[in-house]
Amino acid sequence: MNVAVDLVDAVRAAVAEVDDPELPGVSIVDLGLLEALSVDADGAVSIGLIPTFSGCPALSLITELVRAAAAGVEGVRSVNITFLSAPAWSVERISERAREQLATRLTVAVERDGRAECPRCGTETVERSMFGPTRCRAIHRCPGCGEAIEVMR
Amino acid sequence: MNRWASTEEFQAFLDDGGIVEADDDMSDEYRAEVFKFIELHANSELMGGLTERDWIPRSPGLRRKMGVLAKTQDEIGHAHLLYMVAADLGVKTRRQMLEDLFAGRSRFHNVFHYAAVTWGDQVAIAYLVDAAALISQQAVFKNCSYGPYRRILRRIIAEEGFHMRHGEEMLLTIAEGTTIQHDLFQAALDRWWLPALQLFGPDSKPDDELMRFRIKSEPNEVLRDRWVQKYAPLLTGYGFTIPDPDLRHDPDTGRWEIGPIDWSHLKATLANAGPDSARRIGNAARHWSDTEWVRDALDAVAKEAA
Numbered sequence: 036m037n038v039a040v041d042l043v044d045a046v047r048a049a050v051a052e053v054d055d056p057e058l059p060g061v062s063i064v065d066l067g068l069l070e071a072l073s074v075d076a077d078g079a080v081s082i083g084l085i086p087t088f089s090g091c092p093a094l095s096l097i098t099e100l101v102r103a104a105a106a107g108v109e110g111v112r113s114v115n116i117t118f119l120s121a122p123a124w125s126v127e128r129i130s131e132r133a134r135e136q137l138a139t140r141l142t143v144a145v146e147r148d149g150r151a152e153c154p155r156c157g158t159e160t161v162e163r164s165m166f167g168p169t170r171c172r173a174i175h176r177c178p179g180c181g182e183a184i185e186v187m188r
Numbered sequence: 189m190n191r192w193a194s195t196e197e198f199q200a201f202l203d204d205g206g207i208v209e210a211d212d213d214m215s216d217e218y219r220a221e222v223f224k225f226i227e228l229h230a231n232s233e234l235m236g237g238l239t240e241r242d243w244i245p246r247s248p249g250l251r252r253k254m255g256v257l258a259k260t261q262d263e264i265g266h267a268h269l270l271y272m273v274a275a276d277l278g279v280k281t282r283r284q285m286l287e288d289l290f291a292g293r294s295r296f297h298n299v300f301h302y303a304a305v306t307w308g309d310q311v312a313i314a315y316l317v318d319a320a321a322l323i324s325q326q327a328v329f330k331n332c333s334y335g336p337y338r339r340i341l342r343r344i345i346a347e348e349g350f351h352m353r354h355g356e357e358m359l360l361t362i363a364e365g366t367t368i369q370h371d372l373f374q375a376a377l378d379r380w381w382l383p384a385l386q387l388f389g390p391d392s393k394p395d396d397e398l399m400r401f402r403i404k405s406e407p408n409e410v411l412r413d414r415w416v417q418k419y420a421p422l423l424t425g426y427g428f429t430i431p432d433p434d435l436r437h438d439p440d441t442g443r444w445e446i447g448p449i450d451w452s453h454l455k456a457t458l459a460n461a462g463p464d465s466a467r468r469i470g471n472a473a474r475h476w477s478d479t480e481w482v483r484d485a486l487d488a489v490a491k492e493a494a
Contacts, residue, residue, distance in 0.1 A: 056350045092258035095251070096353065141346075142339045163272070168265025168347060169258070176272065181210055182336065183272040185343065 042074045042110050049104040050082065056093045056100075057169060058143070061136050063097060067128020070119055078112035080105050083119045085128075088170040094118065126187055137187070144175070144186045151186040153177035160184055189213065202402050207335040210276045218401050222334045223279040225403050230270035231289050231296035237263030238472055239300055243310055255354050256310075262347050266340075273336045290473035292460045297321075298453075299383050301462025308376030311362050314355030316377075316384040320415050322348045324388065331405035363426040370427070377423065378431045385446070386454040388412035420444040 050072070051064040063069065063084075071083030082101060086094055098116050105114045126146050129137075137143040138154035145151065151160045158179030165188075167174045172185045190212040192198040198215050201208075208214050214222075240260040247253040275282045288294040299317045304310055325348060329341040362369045392399065392407035399407070421437075421444065423430055434447025456462050460469065 056353070057347050059346050059349075090254060090257075092254045092354075093350065096350070141343055143343070164268055166261065166265065166268075168262045168269075168343070170261070172265075174265065174268055174272075181276060183269050183276075183340065185269070 042078070042108070043072060045108045046074060046080055046082075046105050046111065047072055049108050050101055053097070053100045053104050056096050058137065058141060060140050061133050063101070065130040065133035065136070067124060067130070068097070070122070074111070078110050080111050080114045082114065082116045084116060085119050085122065085124045087124045091170065129187065142182065142184060143172070144184055146186055146188050151175060151184075153179055153182060153184060155182050156180040160186065162186070199400070202333050202400075205331075205402075206333065207338070208333050209335045210273075217397070219277055219279065221397055221401055222337070222403055223274055223277040225398065226270055226274040226277070226334075226337055227280070227285055228295055228297070230267050230274055230285065231294060232300060233263045233267035233270060234289070235296045235300040235468060235472060237261075237267060238468070238475065239304060239313075243304070243307075246307070247310075248307060252358075259314075259351055259354070262351070266344050266347075269340050270337075273340060276336065286476060290469065290476050292465075292469050295458060295460070297387060298457035298462065299380075299387050300468060301457035301460070301465045302379065302383055303464040303467070305379070306372055306376060308362070308372035308374075309379065311355070311358045311373055312376040312380040312384075314351065315359040316355075316380055316419060317387065318348060318351045318355050319419065320384050320387045322352055323411050323415050327406045327411055328404055331402055333402035359426070363428075374428055377428055381431050382449075382453060385412060385416070385449065386451070388415070390449075390451055390454070416444055416446055420446075 047064070047069075050069060051062050053063050055061050055063055055066055058066075066087070068084050068087070069082070070085045071081070073081050075081075082105065084097070084101065101116055102114050105111055129145050134145050137145060142154050144154050144160060152158065153160050156177060156179045158177050160175035160177050162173055163176050163183075164174040167185050171187055173188050175184045175186045176182075177184055190201075190209070192201060192213065192215075195215050195217075198218070202218075208218070208222075237260050240256055240263060243256050244253060244260065247256050271282045271285060274280075274285060280288070285294070289296065299313070299320075304313060322345065325341055325345050329338060329345055332338040332341065359373070362373045388411050389408040391409040392404075396404070396407070398404040420430060420435065424437075432447050435444065437444050453462070457465065460466075
């Protein structure tokens, strides 16, 4: 069934165009939010998303944006979106491309093995507060260049 | 580290679009102005976060409660980042800034000197005040000469944009609701229109230092007008009355013209003598003293580790 496979790819590409509402220019797919995607023979799309943290206030907006993106693909008749409770999201799900975009555009670092590097100078950062502006981000300081940095954790 | 031989050379660097970093040899005047600006922003984020916090237990429904919780965390997180950047300028330590704020010796934005009486006020703040703050921040971000502040603003703007969508959704709910909801928001609009308008400040002076140092890139009156042109038609369109008897829509130009602004209210807030200033500062000071034991514990842990 090549038609269905093509449709899955087309929906995936459309969903990949959705940016995180608080991280403009970074796709939710690159952030690892998309876990499951299927399309049945009638064009009914099922999407399973994983929230970075439970209680994330952006979930309803993300749902709306993903629904609109998927519904816009030719051949799609309905879209069903669910948030999955497993697997749990972790920073390992963030793609290399998103890491690069976060670092260069937003000066946001991503933890790797419990450590983070300053996006500006590469020095290992030091945590100043585990509570950043959102639940998925902590506040660090770079001892090298002095920058105040948000780190995805 | 950049050095400049004279203030003229430093000004030429700024005029050419140069970006100043924390360890650069900036002029004393520039350091003082940029510090004052960031301190005001940091204080305002903190006071704004505490205002939001008051509404966590009183939000109508779980979804709104999540929104208020997230907004509180956002504002406090922004304050945290901004205090770090402000402290790096070496004018005041973070503790000095906080102590000055809680003793009423420093400033925070006028809008946090008023009481949020009902949920309607929360909607007015989210819809009008957040939008005004975003317009100001976007104008600063566009061309700001101070690098560390500019990089934080980029992220703050992304998050404030998200708050604005929340505000729009909240307004739509209340505007499409019952007469009681409509009246609740109208009463809040009567209270908040003027403070939101005054958030932009009085008209900029031609020799405004903030413009010369490229901290701001557009005069206050231009930003204020941008906000009026957007929100006057929206609010009137939803059937609300803007509390300005002189407000009129010019059919020829398509522009909304507002009446004269009474700046005495803004002046009172700048002196920390607004309608709710004393309660808000007292409340913030109480939070600060209630959490003294946390700072003591962290200091003790740090001492032990050293």
